[in-house]
Amino acid sequence: DIQMTQSPSSLSASVGDRVTITCRASQGISNSLAWYQQKPGKAPKLLLYAASRLESGVPSRFSGSGSGTDYTLTISSLQPEDFATYYCQQYYSTLYTFGQGTKLEIK
């Protein structure tokens, strides 16, 4: 299986901050990476796919980048509704795997 390691596991930030979350794969995944946002008690929501493509309706303050084994999710200016848990997922292999999650909390 391809292992996905997210960092940090938790992060405290303030409204207006720029934050970056990293996801590292145990092998190259050729940009086959998605990012999801999950709020408490809710289903995950797709934010980006193919490492950098923004899902329709997702604010442009969210962006993704990376290649090979290393990928990042950046939120350019945190809004109150962005405080949530974020997961990466690789779909390079049909044995899909998720990162362990990054909880973004209000400072």
Next chain:
Amino acid sequence: EVQLVQSGAEVKKPGESLKISCKGSGYSFTSYWIGWVRQMPGKGLEWMGIIYPGDSDTRYSPSFQGQVTISADKSISTAYLQWSSLKASDTAMYYCARQGGNLPANFDYWGQGTLVTVSS
């Protein structure tokens, strides 16, 4: 509008069987893979397996192979996840999600989740 609507919360005893459902609407149900994802209390997301309702081609995560059965009834646009003998460790939220394209792909739409509680 694409929607995945899951069946309601379940409370079961160890050893009991269970089948939960996920009904798709607003798109061609037979043309998209449907996956199942487990989330144990306070934990992250785990992919369990996927099914293509068009021909019932099914793939399982090795971690869940033999532990659950994924099926679909295309006549009623519904996918299922079932257990023959539940354990306390099956207590979790279970999500179905539509895959956005041909294998492999990300999940683009998610159901609201079904909470399964297994307790004696």
